[in-house]
Amino acid sequence: MGMNIKSEKAQRLARQLAEATGQSMTAAVEQALEAELTRLKTNDDYAIRKARIKEILRRSGPTPAGATSDHSDLYDDDGLPA
Structure with a gap:
């Protein structure tokens, strides 16, 4: 199978990538294409996970009034468990 890039x-x-990596132009292009496909797949996987998390949060309903992430009442003035 051949490819002719015009x-x-x-x-x-x-050529620049091949020179920088010490590879042939073919090997450099193959590696760059594989890296880009991996990057795209990783981003797609991240987007899918993010969408699933958002859906779970949406279905779980609103945050109850007065709910907070402040847990300072559990620790003393030195930051140790009370």
Whole structure:
């Protein structure tokens, strides 16, 4: 299978990447493409997890009045458990 990239910019970037990494242009482009696909998948996975968490929070209902994350009453003045 062959690929012929006609973009001068793409060829210049591939050459720069190959020189910077000490790889052939083909290896440098393969590695860059694999890294980008991994990055996209990771971002997609993150977006899916974030959406699931938001849905769970939405279904759990509103935060009760007076609810707080202040737990200072559980600790003394030195920050030790009371």
